[in-house]
Amino acid sequence: xxxxxxxxxxxxxxxxxxxxxxxxxxxxxxxxxxxxxxxxxxxxxxxxxxxxxxxxxxxxxxxxxxxxxxxxxxxxxxxxxxxxxxxxxxxxxxxxxxxxxxxxxxxxxxxxxxxxxxxxxxxxxxxxxxxxxxxxxxxxxxxxx
Numbered sequence: 793x794x795x796x797x798x799x800x801x802x803x804x805x806x807x808x809x810x811x812x813x814x815x816x817x818x819x820x821x822x823x824x825x826x827x828x829x830x831x832x833x834x835x836x837x838x839x840x841x842x843x844x845x846x847x848x849x850x851x852x853x854x855x856x857x858x859x860x861x862x863x864x865x866x867x868x869x870x871x872x873x874x875x876x877x878x879x880x881x882x883x884x885x886x887x888x889x890x891x892x893x894x895x896x897x898x899x900x901x902x903x904x905x906x907x908x909x910x911x912x913x914x915x916x917x918x919x920x921x922x923x924x925x926x927x928x929x930x931x932x933x934x935x936x937x
Contacts, residue, residue, distance in 0.1 A: 793832045793833070793834055794818070794832065794909075795818045795819065795820060795821060795823075795825075796818070796819050796820060798911045798914070799908070799909045799910055799911065799914075800817075800818055801817060802909040802914050802919075802921065802924060803873070803909045803924070804816055804817055804818050804825065805817070805921065806909075806921065806924040806925045806927070806928050807827070807830060807928060809925050809928075810925060810928035810929050810931075810932050811828070811829075811932060812827055812828060812829055812830040812928060812932070813825060813826070813827055813828070813830070814826045814827075814828070829932075829935065831860075831864060833857055833860050833861075834853075834857070834877070835850055835853060835854075835857060835876050835877050835880035835881075836849050836850055836853050836876075837853045837856050837857075838853070843910070845876065850876070850880060854880070854883075854884070857880065857884065858884055861884065867901045868901050868902065868934065868935045869901055869902045869903075869904060869931045869934050869935045870901050870902070870903050870904070871904045871906055871927060871928070871931050872903060872904070872905050872906065873906050873907075873908045873909060874906070874907065874908030874910070875891055875908075876908075877908070878891050878903075878905050879891075881903065882903075885899065887899055887903075889903065889905075891905050892905055893905065893906055893907045893919070893923065893927075894906060894923070894926055894927050894930065896930065896934070902934050904927055904930055904931055904934075906919075906924065906927045907919040907923070907924075909924060
């Protein structure tokens, strides 16, 4: 996921700088990138038109995300990249929380909200490299502390 696109360039650099990825870029599935202490999933397991999944697509993909979450036995921190991920995760764990960049919610596991690393957010400065790195520094600190 995120491999070979501009969002991925932004995301994998932040993951690399915070020790979650073995290299700062991922151009293909066999480029050698490995994650350590991190797992990437999505609310929608397809690439919808205009990157805007419909409610039906999110509903159809939800069981896949629920299953993935159930398999992550040592999960301590969830980073939700974007409002769709945030809202989907909260609906799965049946919780409510306010969305805002780098807001930490003391759920179990801990939830950190982040703006999505979309080109729209990164090219306008809504999300900077430093802001995303801070999210993963926070995640690193909370997952080990």
